[in-house]
Amino acid sequence: MSHSVQQAIAALSLPPEWRWHVDVRRRRSTLGIEVAPDGRVLFAVPADADPTDVALAVRKRLPRLAEEVRRRGERPPEPVKELVSGSSFAYLGRRYRLRLIPVEDGRRVRLYGGWLELPDYASPEKSVQAIAAWYTERGTAWMRARLPSLQSRVGVTPKAIEVRALPDHWGSCGPDGVVTLHWAVMQLPPPLLDFVLVHELCHLKVPGHGPAFRREMRLVLQDADHRERWFAVDEPMLWRGQVRPRIGR
Incomplete structure (x- = not known):
């Protein structure tokens, strides 16, 4: 076939x-x-x-x-971060400066005093994993709190919602009814997070991206077309974990 x-x-x-x-x-x-x-x-x-x-x-x-x-x-190259104090990271559409802190037992990535604090690990891979885990944890809590309102508007109930890394997409809706979002979308402002989540919820009703799907999106979000254009501008800037090597480490 x-x-x-x-x-x-x-x-x-x-x-x-x-x-x-x-x-x-x-x-x-x-x-x-x-x-x-x-x-x-x-x-x-x-x-x-x-x-x-x-x-x-x-x-x-x-x-x-x-x-x-x-x-x-025409997408620009994937964003690359420097894991040094002062680097900019986004969360829910707001920018926070990175502050490296000593590595001590129990210390984790956190927002504190307007800074995004990161234990100063010797390994860039460990640092990226720690930041991704922070986005994942915060994103899971945020999405689960937002889900009841949006799923009632769409008229569906997903089996579960997960936040983790995805290889090629910002979100997916599996045949088992599980909605999955990339942790990187937590850098977006809330209106765009709603757009991403509604997009996947609508796939529980309508597969593909044809006219029926677009009608469903507009029923839930009257400004869906505006948010889609906004998302197209912002999503190429989402950081997905690429970092530059640190000199002297």
Whole structure:
């Protein structure tokens, strides 16, 4: 099946520079199209999908898809941080300066006195893990507190919500009903966090990103289109853990 669908999509003469592939998902009932942050395109199709129907659906979405791929291709390089006192880190849309503190038993990453305090570990990897763990812990608490209001507006109840690192997306909604968000989104201001969370909750009702999905988003967030444009500006700036080596360490 996937080979036939792949041939049907290839016959559409997609731009040669596009990187795309077909993924057959048995639990899907409709076509889903996903564009990864690096511009790769995934066509998620049901196991019984008709190749001709898939090709027609892709053709209808080509203008919007081409714009999304173009935008992804123009992304600036992934942000890189220096783990030195004074470096800037965002949390809930606000900026905090990093302050390195001595490594002592029981000391953890925390916001204190307007600073983001980080034990001065010798290993950059350990420092990144500590910061990511802090975002994860704070993000999990924030998302779980925000979830009841938003899920009632969407009309769904996810099985669980998780915050952790994701390889290619800022959020995902699994077939088991678990909504997962990347810890890095906790750098965004609350209106954009709502946008990301509502996006995944709406996927519990509507797979893919077609007209039905966009209508669902607008029902929950009347300014969904504005937030989407805002998110497109802010999300390339999200730090995902890349750091520069520290001189002399």
